Amino acid sequence: MYKKPQDGLLIILSSPSGAGKSTLAKQLAKWDSSIRVSISATTRPARDNEQEGKDYFFLTEEKFKNKINNREFLEYATVFGNLYGTPVNYIEQCLRNNHDIVFDIDWQGGSQIKNSKFKENVISIFILPPSIKALDERLRRRGDSHAMMSRRMQDCYEEIKHWKDYDYVLVNNQLDEVFSQIAKIVIAERLKRKRMCGLSDFVEKLKKEFESNYR
Numbered sequence: 330m331y332k333k334p335q336d337g338l339l340i341i342l343s344s345p346s347g348a349g350k351s352t353l354a355k356q357l358a359k360w361d362s363s364i365r366v367s368i369s370a371t372t373r374p375a376r377d378n379e380q381e382g383k384d385y386f387f388l389t390e391e392k393f394k395n396k397i398n399n400r401e402f403l404e405y406a407t408v409f410g411n412l413y414g415t416p417v418n419y420i421e422q423c424l425r426n427n428h429d430i431v432f433d434i435d436w437q438g439g440s441q442i443k444n445s446k447f448k449e450n451v452i453s454i455f456i457l458p459p460s461i462k463a464l465d466e467r468l469r470r471r472g473d474s475h476a477m478m479s480r481r482m483q484d485c486y487e488e489i490k491h492w493k494d495y496d497y498v499l500v501n502n503q504l505d506e507v508f509s510q511i512a513k514i515v516i517a518e519r520l521k522r523k524r525m526c527g528l529s530d531f532v533e534k535l536k537k538e539f540e541s542n543y544r
């Protein structure tokens with residue numbers, strides 16, 4: 330039995346900004362080399378430690394809007410005043426090559442992917458911070474401008490409000506612990522009956538063996 334070809338999982342991680350989802354997404358790809366991290370496009374300026382094509386594709390608003398018109402995004406949304414979107418080409422290429430993909434995106438993007446042609450293979454996971462104070466401290470360490478940081482804090486509850494739209498909701502008390510919970514979710518989702526190839530044939534074989542020996 331093995332995973333069906335072209336049946337990769339789309340693993341959506343959402344949380345308020347600063348709750349640890351991008352670290353978790355990268356950890357997931359390290360844990361299993363068949364998992365790819367979706368690289369988004371954005372109109373937000375790059376941070377000092379970010380690289381073009383690795384962390385994001387940094388685009389002007391004009392280029393981003395052209396791509397929207399050309400239907401190059403699987404989903405897109407305005408988050409904290411900037412545009413963010415998932416290029417569809419890369420996703421289709423990963424799925425063709427039988428990879429699972431993890432997305433670090435907000436609730437608006439998550440909802441669009443859950444309603445897309447890939448909806449059968451979507452798993453959605455919401456990460457809650459252990460407290461609002463912990464979120465505030467994480468955001469302060471990031472090096473964003475004061476204005477951007479306070480905007481993110483103001484919007485954090487807007488994101489949290491959507492927790493019930495997700496299949497799984499985890500609290501990031503401890504990164505290692507929450508990562509191990511996510512890994513278990515992925516293992517269990519991969520083993521779902523609908524995702525296993527060759528099960529019917531296998532059960533048919535068991536039936537024949539039973540009938541020829543015990544009837």
Ligand code: 5GP
Pocket residue numbers: 343344345346369370373404405406408413414415433434435436437438439
């Ligand atoms: P940041 O600017 O901190 O990298 O990301 C800000 C927020 O935008 C985060 O909540 C992140 O999950 C979300 N985000 C990043 N990429 C995308 C995307 O492609 N689509 C959507 N909808 N949200 C995204």
